[in-house]
Amino acid sequence: MDRTPRPGDFYRHFKDKMYQVITVAVHSETGEELVVYQALYGSFGTYARPLSMFISEVDHEKYPEVEQKYRFERVDMVSEQPVAEASHQNQECMTSESCYRENKNLLAFLDAGTYHEKLEVLEDRKDRFSAEELMAICEIMEIGRPDSEPEEKYYAVKRYLELQNKYEGSRLR
Known part of the structure; x- marks a missing residue:
């Protein structure tokens, strides 16, 4: 195999x-x-x-x-x-699956293929993202300040995605 x-x-x-x-x-x-x-x-x-x-x-x-x-x-x-x-x-191994359930919003965000899809995930799940998930998104996208509040991180990601979506959509193909 x-x-x-x-x-x-x-x-x-x-x-x-x-x-x-x-x-x-x-x-x-x-x-x-x-x-x-x-x-x-x-x-x-x-x-x-x-x-x-x-x-x-x-x-x-x-x-x-x-x-x-x-x-x-x-x-x-x-x-x-x-x-x-x-x-x-193994029952102990099954408890680590809670890690997946806790981070399913982040995984949905990361799985989204375009800036538009990422923005949709972000907006649809606005109140469900944990502070840890928002911090990870900011680290991955290299935006926001690490010491900012979760709400500030959310809006930093949203503004970034809106900007990227705007220019991605207007680009000549």
Whole structure:
């Protein structure tokens, strides 16, 4: 079975944190394949790890209490179940799915393909974005001030998207 991650796939790390794959990149000098992925918690950091390490099995001698077979296991976010062939359910792992539920507004925003769609998501979910989600959006888009209030961050994102949408729509194609 090919375990190479695809952009957009969700994975649970064996330490019970959720991530979304951005892409599989190739190191420009060594040719090594690297998985580029983003955390779905905290400050939503972006990381790169060698593909061989990403798809490797957990070292059960070092981590004997871990039930998960692989370091990262793909998760179907609709059913909230592992996609891997393992059929066991670990109740502790299921609690990390609350991370997804808590950040579903951010994920909807990030999944929107155009500035117009992002603006629609932002406006439709205005009162449902958490301060953490708004901070992550500002960090990703490199706008706003980190010390500003959530409402200020919301309006900074909105103004930015309106401006981008205006110029994207008027560009000659």
